[in-house]
Structures are given as C-alpha cells and as structure tokens.
Amino acid sequence: MIYLVEPFGGSIRRQSPHTPHVFWDDAGLTRGDGIFETVLVRGGEAKNLQKHLARFARSAAALELPEPVGEQWARVTAEAVADYCRERAQDPAKIEAKCVWTMTRGRETTGVPTAWLTVRPIPADVLAQREQGVKVVTTPRGYTVEPDVEWLGAEAKTLNYAATMAALRWARGKGADDVIYIERGTERVLEGSTSSVIMVKKGQRLRTPAPGPGILAGTTQAAVFDYATKQGWKCKEKDIALGELYGTESVWLVSSTRICARVTELNGKTLPAPDNEAEIRELITKALN
Structure with a gap:
C-alpha cells in the first residue's frame, strides 16, 4: 500500500x-x-x-x-x-x-x-525475534559523534543507512542477529542498529542510555518508560557500561515493529532467561497498546 x-x-x-x-x-x-x-x-x-x-x-x-x-x-x-x-x-x-x-x-x-x-x-524474521530473542555482538560505530558538530544531524532518523546495513551483515557473518553500538575506549552502551537498549534490574528498575550524540531518542522506549512509571517501575536514562549488561536481570532491544526482543547471547556469552521474562514482555506490549 x-x-x-x-x-x-x-x-x-x-x-x-x-x-x-x-x-x-x-x-x-x-x-x-x-x-x-x-x-x-x-x-x-x-x-x-x-x-x-x-x-x-x-x-x-x-x-x-x-x-x-x-x-x-x-x-x-x-x-x-x-x-x-x-x-x-x-x-x-x-x-x-x-x-x-x-x-x-x-x-x-x-x-x-x-x-x-x-x-x-x-517480515517473518522480525516476528520470530520477538519470541526467540536475538544474539548480539557489540561494535564501535567506526566514527565519533561529537556534541558540538551541529551539522551531523545525529538526532535525525535519516535514510543514510548504508553503515547500519554493513554492521548487520558483519554481525550475521559472526552468527549473530544484531549489534549493539558501544563508544570506543569507554565501552559505554549506545543503541542497537535499529533499536533502543533497555536494561532490566532487580527491584523493578529499567535503565536505558540517555539520548544524545550517537543515541537517537526511541519512541518505543519512551512509551515503555511512560507506562512502566505509572505501574510503579523506576525508570531512568543514564550511562550504561557494557559490563553491566552481563550481570543484569535481562537486556532487551525495543523498536516499533519488533516491539521487543530479549538479548539471549551477548558477544558469545549466554544471557539466561529471567524469571520475570513474561512480565517484561507484557509490560512492553501493553505500553504500545
């Protein structure tokens, strides 16, 4: 259509x-x-x-x-x-x-x-990822987004997706489904190739990297935080180090059509399913409905 x-x-x-x-x-x-x-x-x-x-x-x-x-x-x-x-x-x-x-x-x-x-x-593969989760590898973007370079348009969702598609081909060549970009040197978590990263911590806490240079504000992530806050969850946008993802309850990639996909493997390391996986899925789905 x-x-x-x-x-x-x-x-x-x-x-x-x-x-x-x-x-x-x-x-x-x-x-x-x-x-x-x-x-x-x-x-x-x-x-x-x-x-x-x-x-x-x-x-x-x-x-x-x-x-x-x-x-x-x-x-x-x-x-x-x-x-x-x-x-x-x-x-x-x-x-x-x-x-x-x-x-x-x-x-x-x-x-x-x-x-x-x-x-x-x-697409069928997107629907499958909702249920099966995704295997992810991390990578720097290959360039640095500096906050004072106003012309770069980092806050825009642009058609210039050649680098993103190259990153996804590279990830699939390594047996993964997707990438999470990290900042070179600091290993600060940025975002997924076409998604926002949400980290679930104990005590009904949700964390996501704060929007800014190199991190596009996510509409799905914003809807999830709006809804979850009303349900009593503590939601915060903050810097997240890569190492934190290995020890948290669960990690999710959220976007409009994929809705949510749990990261089941990160850089070859299995991330076990949490006891509250069904609860998190329901929370994200209700946020969009």
Missing part, C-alpha cells in the same frame, strides 16, 4: 506499487538525503502515533526539511491502514503491519521535497 504525500500539507493520493513514483535525481536515492519513521500497525490503527509525529518533526528540523503537517500524516496513515485492512478482507483486530513515512530533499531539478507512505507486512 503506497500513498504519495504533498509535503506542505497538500493533497494525498494512492499510488500503484507497480508504477514508479521517485525520479532518478531524487536526493533520497542519490545521497540518502532524507528522513523516515516506522510505525507499528496493530488492531487496525497506528500505535504510538504522537511520539512518531514528534520525532518525524525533529528529524525534519535537523535536516532543514519542511515541517511535516501532523494532521496530514495522521490522516493519510489512517486512510492507508484502513485500505490495507480492507483489501485483506480480515478482521482489523487480527492484522499487524508496519507503516513507513519517508521524506527526501527531492529532485535536484525542482528542489521540491518528495514524501510518501507505505504499509507492508512485518
């Missing part, structure tokens, strides 16, 4: 998936110059919508793209999700999918940004 979106709050229209809709000179293709946001679709609706709209707007501001019109993106999302459910002739309550918003700087020849939305099934 594809919808084209005029980026200044204009019209929206459905596009055939068999018809080209991005030109050869679009900066999203030639330079990876653009932003995106992935939203979980469950029960016939987009989940955690306001947090995604807020981050999409922050990403656009960081790259000096037009500010996304929140009402427009909410409307086209609802319309596309309804079409997706209707065409599958299933009960919307039983349908799960991912909705991806994309905005690029547009064509060199026009300078007008390009924007579109897709709704697609969640």
Whole structure:
C-alpha cells in the first residue's frame, strides 16, 4: 500500500506499487538525503502515533526539511491502514503491519521535497525475534559523534543507512542477529542498529542510555518508560557500561515493529532467561497498546 504525500500539507493520493513514483535525481536515492519513521500497525490503527509525529518533526528540523503537517500524516496513515485492512478482507483486530513515512530533499531539478507512505507486512524474521530473542555482538560505530558538530544531524532518523546495513551483515557473518553500538575506549552502551537498549534490574528498575550524540531518542522506549512509571517501575536514562549488561536481570532491544526482543547471547556469552521474562514482555506490549 503506497500513498504519495504533498509535503506542505497538500493533497494525498494512492499510488500503484507497480508504477514508479521517485525520479532518478531524487536526493533520497542519490545521497540518502532524507528522513523516515516506522510505525507499528496493530488492531487496525497506528500505535504510538504522537511520539512518531514528534520525532518525524525533529528529524525534519535537523535536516532543514519542511515541517511535516501532523494532521496530514495522521490522516493519510489512517486512510492507508484502513485500505490495507480492507483489501485483506480480515478482521482489523487480527492484522499487524508496519507503516513507513519517508521524506527526501527531492529532485535536484525542482528542489521540491518528495514524501510518501507505505504499509507492508512485518517480515517473518522480525516476528520470530520477538519470541526467540536475538544474539548480539557489540561494535564501535567506526566514527565519533561529537556534541558540538551541529551539522551531523545525529538526532535525525535519516535514510543514510548504508553503515547500519554493513554492521548487520558483519554481525550475521559472526552468527549473530544484531549489534549493539558501544563508544570506543569507554565501552559505554549506545543503541542497537535499529533499536533502543533497555536494561532490566532487580527491584523493578529499567535503565536505558540517555539520548544524545550517537543515541537517537526511541519512541518505543519512551512509551515503555511512560507506562512502566505509572505501574510503579523506576525508570531512568543514564550511562550504561557494557559490563553491566552481563550481570543484569535481562537486556532487551525495543523498536516499533519488533516491539521487543530479549538479548539471549551477548558477544558469545549466554544471557539466561529471567524469571520475570513474561512480565517484561507484557509490560512492553501493553505500553504500545
């Protein structure tokens, strides 16, 4: 399901998936110059919508793209999700999918940004990771994100994912499913390749690396902390050293479509399932619902 979106709050229209809709000179293709946001679709609706709209707007501001019109993106999302459910002739309550918003700087020849939305099934391997967990290896990013380098756009969720895909290929070559980035020299935990890291400690405590240079603020992590705090959990954003992950109750990678996957192995060392694994899964799932 594809919808084209005029980026200044204009019209929206459905596009055939068999018809080209991005030109050869679009900066999203030639330079990876653009932003995106992935939203979980469950029960016939987009989940955690306001947090995604807020981050999409922050990403656009960081790259000096037009500010996304929140009402427009909410409307086209609802319309596309309804079409997706209707065409599958299933009960919307039983349908799960991912909705991806994309905005690029547009064509060199026009300078007008390009924007579109897709709704697609969640890949089978992602669904499996929810239940089976993930084997993870750690690695530095290969570059340092310095807080005073304002042009880098580290706080934006950009289309420039070549390094991320290379890191995932490297991890899979080592028999792992994913990576957790760490800071070179200090071994401070940053984030997963496409996820936030949550550490569960005894005494109903949740910890996650504080957003900042090299750590994108996670919408799923924020929703989990909001909900867990109301349930009496003590949640904190703080620096986490790699060594802490080996001795804590459990470690989770959370993101919009994967929702949650427990880290079962870290750098070749097995992380045993905690007694409260089912409780943590339920906590994260309810946070998104």
